[in-house]
Amino acid sequence: MTHTRPSGTNWSGNHRYRAAETLLPADLDELADAIRSADALRVQATRHTFNDVGDTDGALISLEQLPVRIEVSGDRVRVEGLVTFAQLAPVLEAEGRALHNLGSLPHISVAGATATGTHGSGSANGNLSSAVTAVETMDATGTVHRIDPTHPWFPAAALGLGALGVVTAVELRTVPTYTxxxxxxxxxxxxxxxxxxxxxxxxxxxxxxxxxxxxxxxxxxxxxxxxxxxxxxxxxxxxxxxxxxxxxxxxxxxxxxxxxxxxxxxxxxxxxxxxxxxxxxxxxxxxxxxxxxxxxxxxxxxxxxxxxxxxxxxxxxxxxxxxxxxxxxxxxxxxxxxxxxxxxxxxxxxxxxxxxxxxxxxxxxxxxxxxxxxxxxxxGETVRATLAHVDDFVAVARAADARGVFRNAFLGRTLGL
Ligand SMILES: Cc1cc2nc3c(=O)[nH]c(=O)nc-3n(C[C@H](O)[C@H](O)[C@H](O)COP(=O)(O)OP(=O)(O)OC[C@H]3O[C@@H](n4cnc5c(N)ncnc54)[C@H](O)[C@@H]3O)c2cc1C
CATH class of the missing domain: 3.30.70.2520 (Alpha-Beta Plaits)
Structure with a gap:
């Protein structure tokens, strides 16, 4: 049986999650079962957002009990489960690798940060989502898709606000370590x-x-x-x-x-x-x-x-x-x-x-x-008017999530999804 814990509030306490309890699947099978039986579901990661982008009237789920894997290979690193930058950085450093940039804090999750376009500074530095080379998402049927730059959904998936499914793994581009x-x-x-x-x-x-x-x-x-x-x-x-x-x-x-x-x-x-x-x-x-x-x-x-x-x-x-x-x-x-x-x-x-x-x-x-x-x-219409490809994003999100399981009030309000 999948365990639960109270959903509580976001990190700063300015938003209380609507679901009283958050599901804690222990493996990908339990995650798939939870998704298949949900009408609406969102992932709660390290909770450092300040609005309802990660909330839902349905079920909240956390990947905190899933196994964590960090695999460094060449100029890529693949992280699986709820990995934070604080966990990832020393592993990369030990392999002589680095990320091109970081946000102001390392406490946040890789999946949550890249889902929202979290960034640091530097005129030559893209945001953290720009280092994504692949995401693996579990859709509403429990099937995992690997979406890399050869996949037509990639420009939607690398910064996807959780709208395409549950991100089970993220692959990032790394650079040689630096001081x-x-x-x-x-x-x-x-x-x-x-x-x-x-x-x-x-x-x-x-x-x-x-x-x-x-x-x-x-x-x-x-x-x-x-x-x-x-x-x-x-x-x-x-x-x-x-x-x-x-x-x-x-x-x-x-x-x-x-x-x-x-x-x-x-x-x-x-x-x-x-x-x-x-x-x-x-x-x-x-x-x-x-x-x-x-x-x-x-x-x-x-x-x-x-x-x-x-x-x-x-x-x-x-x-x-x-x-x-x-x-x-x-x-x-x-x-x-x-x-x-x-x-x-x-x-x-x-x-x-x-x-x-x-x-x-x-x-x-x-x-x-x-x-x-x-x-x-x-x-929403003001936000949408600033984004040339918002309709492309909505089309991909609808195709990826035909049942609308990963939609929520925030996505409806801001993107018309
Ligand atoms: C003190 C502080 C400092 C900050 N500094 C910066 C900064 O320097 N730069 C910056 O840009 N932002 C910054 N932020 C904002 C923060 O980086 C973002 O809000 C980021 O999204 C937080 O990630 P999270 O996992 O903690 O959030 P969460 O709220 O847990 O998740 C964020 C979103 O991603 C979705 N999501 C998370 N994991 C998954 C998954 N596995 N599958 C599908 N969807 C998922 C959630 O449903 C939610 O919609 C800061 C926030 C705080 C509190």
Whole structure:
């Protein structure tokens, strides 16, 4: 008999899952049985989303009891089951391999992160879904399909929001391991920060800017440089001075939970902002994020800054990053290099929902796309209008899941699925 546990809430507690219990299949046969007998089903992974993308009125299922396998072979790694980046990275490192990038925290699952287009920063770095070379999905009949770039469904499956089926394994492209040195700078004036965004964000492997949109004392430029990068001269040229031990991310005062600065170390110990063994970010928070064309970065930032006083009461910090273009149909970076404008809010659903339209209106002229795993209020037709291949995605999702088992309210509302 398949075990269960209470479904509870997402990581930050701003969303309570509708299903009281989550199914815990012990193997693929139990998973297949559960799927076949469900009218509606979604996977609950490491729960680091901030909306109902992973919820359902039917059954929730977790892969946490399934065997975990990590197989490194050449320039590929295949992960099976509920594997997190914190589990995956040391295995890759031991084999002399690495991922091209990581998000701000390693606590999240590979399947959940790639399903939603999770990204780090770096003008030459695509999001984590762009490293996917194959996904294995179990459909509503319990049959597993391997979908690689030769398969017509691949641009839908590599970033699929769980709409094609339960992802039982993900294969990722790896690169030779590399060393990163991180340093944080403060004191850069807003006009210098936004004078040449392309140059600033291309000045190292990964560049993140933290801001509260007005007070220069809160602004922070976090540079993660590889050995191949030049000295981070540009940030110094525009007035950046190194931050000491006391690191503030806007109104979040870090508590010894951030990754090391000032010394070189393996990629996975420096690229995330937060250490694997510590609580990431603030914990008591909600996040939102919007992606605009990098070419319009300065104008988009000015538009958000114009509504800074509206958002300020609920804002903890904003983070600005870049993501290289890819060709995945639902990717926030689909077809264009983007600036990612992120907001960490106080954990106040009503307060956040009240200010989001101001940000979304400000970014509407830039055809901003929302982060699939974070809070947004844009109507579905506005979201769909920013994605050239959304109809292709919907057609594949319907073909892959004729019974509609993996559809939910979020997919209906945002994609018309
Ligand atoms: C502190 C914090 C920091 C963050 N930093 C970043 C960041 O730097 N960059 C960024 O882009 N995002 C960031 N995020 C957002 C986060 O990366 C995404 O929301 C991601 O989707 C979380 O994955 P998860 O597995 O924890 O989420 P879950 O909510 O468990 O799953 C996400 C979605 O994937 C689906 N899914 C998961 N596993 C499967 C599967 N096996 N088969 C089918 N569907 C599946 C779920 O149903 C759900 O729809 C952050 C979130 C937090 C809380």
């Amino acid at each position: 990163v040195t991180a340093q944080a700078y403060t004191g850069v004036a807003w006009e210098d920060l936004t004078a040449d965004p392309r140059r600033l964000f291309a000045s190292a492997h990964s560049v993140s800017v933290f801001t509260t949109w007005g007070d220069p004392a809160h602004d922070l430029v976090w540079i993660k440089a590889t050995d191949a990068d030049a000295e981070p001269g540009y940030v110094r040229d525009i007035g950046g001075v190194e931050v000491g031990a006391d690191l503030h991310l806007g109104r979040i005062r870090t508590v010894g939970n951030t990754t090391e600065r000032g010394t070189p170390g393996p990629w996975h110990t420096r690229l995330p902002h937060f250490r694997a063994e510590a609580l990431p970010s603030d914990g008591d928070e909600i996040q939102s994020e919007y992606f605009v064309p990098l070419d319009a970065a300065a104008e988009a930032l000015a538009a958000v800054r114009a509504v800074a006083s509206t958002i300020d009461p609920v804002l903890l910090v904003s983070e600005l990053r870049t993501v290289a273009a890819d060709d995945l149909w639902l990717s926030p970076a689909s077809g264009r290099d983007v600036l990612a404008i992120h907001f960490t809010w106080r954990n106040d659903n009503a307060g956040v929902a009240a200010v989001l339209p101001a940000v979304e209106d400000a970014l509407a002229p830039f055809a901003a796309r929302p982060h699939w795993g974070k809070a947004f209020t844009m109507p």
